[in-house]
Amino acid sequence: MTATGTAPAPATTGPAHRDGNVLRWLGAYASSMAGDGVYYVALSWAAVQTGSPAQAGMVMSASALPRAVLMLGGGVIADRWGPRRVVIGSDAVRCAAVLAVAGLLFLTSPGLWPLAVLALVFGAVDAVFVPAVGALPARITGTAQLARVQGMRGLAYRFAVIVGAPLGGIGVAAGGAAAAFGLAGLLIALSLPLLISVRIRELPSDDGPADSSPGSRGTTAWRHLVTGLRRIRRHRVLAPLMLVIALGDLGFVGPFNVGLTLLADERGWGASGMGWVLAGFGTGAALASLLLAVRGRLPHAGRVAAHAILAGSVAIAALAQVPGVVAAVGIALFVGLSAGLSGAVCGALLQTQADPAYLGRVTAVSSLVSLGLAPLTMPLFAAAVGAWGTRPVFVVSAVLCGLGGGVALCVKDLRRAELPR
Template sequence: MTATQLAPVERPAYRDPNILRWLGAYTVSTTGDMVYHLALSWAAVQSGTPAQAGIVLALSAVMRALLMLGGGVVADRFGPWRVVISSDAVRCVVVLGVAATLALAAPGLWVLAAVAVVFGAVDALFMPAVGALPPRIAASGQLARVQGMRGLAYRVSVLVGAPLGGLAVALGGSAAAFGTAGLLFALSLPLLLTLRLRPLPTDEAREKTTALRDLTDGLRYIRRHRVLGPLMIVVALSDLGFVGPLNVGLALLSDLRGWGAAGIGWVLAGFGTGAGAASLVLTVRGRIPRAGLVLSWTIALGAVSIAALAYVPTLPAAVAVSVSVGLLAGLSGALCGALTQTECDPAYLGRVTSVSTFFSIGIAPLSFPLTGAAVGLWGPGPVFTASAAVCALGGIFGLAVTSLRRAELPKQ
């Protein structure tokens, strides 16, 4: 065999020390985020009325939604690695500061509100940068595997973060929980600082423009792209139909069926199991052939499972259906992320990621009050079915757009 016949063999992402350092940093940072939110919730409830606590908790979400698109511009301008490190450093300092404040005094609800605003603003920078970072550390053929590993890391963070936060509150109150979150953010920093970054074509100096011009250029790029434009529509429709039933709707359904809080826990555990299994499959396989077609079909089939949740009569059946929802949603979500990262010009990746994230955490949650009111008026069946129809419309749209249906992930 001649030298020209030899092709470099990519190291699988789960054997790459550089990617494993990134994964460790992402895991501890996300776990810190879980602990922080539990600490903030507990401190807000202890410091004010339930209505006031709800306002404090809503401030972060509002700031994230308002600043998310700008966060994508920042990630593209300064590089996602710098933004992720800076975000975790700011979160570490802020959370350790509020931990010290709570340990020494009772500052009142306004301090928690200020922390929530700062955290929401930092999250608006952090989330697009996290989505734009994998192409800097992994070869294009490994990006699907990295998405699977990220999904597994998130599930670990969910399983560890809530009990860890609860234990910290039980042992030392809100101050201890905030301190634990701050230490976790601090732990991510040395791991991030040791990452080796892959050079990208956009590392060259580029023309200086205004932030508004960068944002409009990014939106124009998405609109004109043959895969990313349709993919953003699919993301918007699937998220809008998915989050209402799986958040507010699930609690109301469990109450109507008499399953109680334990029932919600079991159904969510089923969803987490299915999503974790999807992430594991993608981590092991590394590539799903005909990714655009599989993505569209899993969204459409997942919508059927969402509708079925409202009609199953028993808790075991609901758990089984939720496993199916998690499996299909986990696979489609990972493929959305992988296709975004492989199709997008690196110069626009932060802005494109911010648009997809904006739909997930900015627009889709607006359906929560509508879902709750609709379930109260008509019951879970019609509401879950209507939401599932919106979600299915995303899958059908993906199947109808040839460029997205034929989209492929790079070969390893």
Template sequence: MPAERGAFPLGGHYRHRDVNVLRWLGAYTASMVGDSVYFMALAWEAARSGSPAQAGLVLALGSVPRAVLMLGGGVLADRFGPRRVVIGSDAVRCAVILGTAAALLLTSPSLGLLITVALVFGTVDALFLPAVGALPPRIAGPAQLARLQGLRGLAARVAHVTGAPLGGLVVALGGSAAAFAAAGALFAASLALLFAVRIAPLPADGAEAVRGTARRELADGLRHIRHHRVLAPVILVIAIGELGFVGPLNIGLTLLAQQRGWGAAGMGWIVAAFGAGAAAASLLIAVRGRLERAGLVQCLALLAGAVPVGALAFVPNAALAIVAGVLIGLFAGLGGALGAALVQTHSAPACLGRVTSVQMLFALGLAPLCHPVVGVAIDAWGTRPVFAVSAGVCAAGALAGLCVRDLRRAELPH
């Protein structure tokens, strides 16, 4: 594969203060905040334009192309390079959202317009997410990948804390059109920073990317995961962990807060506590840069996180639920960052986009499908059995990883 424009060698030591890393971090943060503002604007306008069921349909439709096309996005990232795919998809997102803002100013909003925007945005996200996940190994050396994952986790938490309130403020001051315009401006800022990010070429031993049909390239990427002694178990642990964490911490927490009388404020504090715990884990990794026996620590963190997941439905008051939220965020953030760093350091460079797409498919495509299952189960059996089962799923994923010697001994580069 030819070196991409602006490439530099992977050799040498790169610190988290490296200006190129800071450009990438700024671009990622602006994009994540833009995502939060966009979803706030979309949800608000959908609720204004239709019934609650129709609003839910608009939001759900955006996840369908993301789940269906995510693996294809990984193939494109490997074939054309993650930088090209990230810049191209970010440019399309910017144009679509700014176009939506203009349309809302000039015409009356309709569900058809919002559904189209949700489907297009979800489709572009399926290209953007694997490519942006494959960028870190091309902007820093292997020894810095854990630190970059910590910084990426911090950026995500900042975006979650600031994005929704910013979107709500802009909607209150200028309406949905202004919020879409603000999201488009953030995507434009992200795009400008991405143009300035320098990307390293693939190393010589990973430059021979497979060429053929998209199906063949995808099959080669899946085969690479299946036969790898670390990648296969670490992605399995990530997938099972997502299934155990996502349901209780989304629809499950909402129903639990309603049943216990904690209200929206109590639920908000628990979610904030989870974010604080996850941010603390990301900060730890960003500062340390590396933890010994990363594979073992990833599994132990998931196992430890299973305890507060199960306890959340049994605590007697909101204060203890907030403590449980902090612990869940801390352990989930630690295990997630280490798992992502292991995926990036053990993947063949030419397959990283496809490997990342598989990892993100479970987190952003398949795991959210458990939401209706969790809702039905809580309606049938109550919160305690469902949270206990979810904790058991988390623990099962951790124990499955601990049974694999190669994962227990997996290390991050020095």
């Protein structure tokens, strides 16, 4: 296992979609994400069946806090110990935790406490898993292929989303929450042999500066975090790019996680209508990832990201103005295309602008808002809709999202940023 992990990744002269090393990583990523989808269905079903709606909501949101608190530290861990090792360890912990809860539910009816513990474990593990996943592409392929890999990763994620939720429903229908948790564990376990077979390029700075003084590990870890944050702050592209990503996430999360449900209820679209709108968004996002995966590189990347964000923000505001579900599906498809394109390009810029030795910390900072802080704004968004209605709140969210595109256009270094050939 160790010999396979330290074997250097071969120099890639062809496109990433023909590189077996990249494809093994993508297969592992898709399997792990599909397991996540099954896990969330199983967790929500078990929580609703076991406790009150309020208790179920607390269980479902329990992972957000450790994810937000520990995310920056997770980036340091990914850079210090190597992202491949961290991803393997994270998936192993998640697999063991899910299978343990599956066995517990199969043998007895323990109540809500194991579900809450499992959610907390997932949140803590996600805090190191997400930065490590973001740091891996630069270790398994060449710089010129990073944009294409970003598009392929987007496609793998969309595939996992499409497959994971139905599989979770089938598992619940076949054997209850215990069976669904068991299926989630098996899917996550499937990623482990694929990850073990992935070969990476080790970097000289992986382990950071040597320091053998007593208690130095905590001090060194803190120094690594501060060094990473300082490096991002001083970077002419990464610093404004972080602000762009944060504004875009804060403006997007409310409308498409809470607002869409409220909008469907207000307009009488029903659950099926909301499902069609979400399907339109997912289709648009998948098309954007496919474009980047096929092209491999888009010229004028900074400008493309900025204009895509601005176009998507206008579409978010328009979504709350249309009465019919057909028009809403069309607008959601455009939002997905714009958000998918801007997200993929911004992700590719992160991959290519950051030093690979800092990619764990860079990914942690970029993911902190979207995965840690933005979900915490959803109750505020719902309360604002209750006070002022969907239309003005959607417009405010769209303006916040559009500010990200404005920043990308106003900052010269980001506006002129290009992906490598």
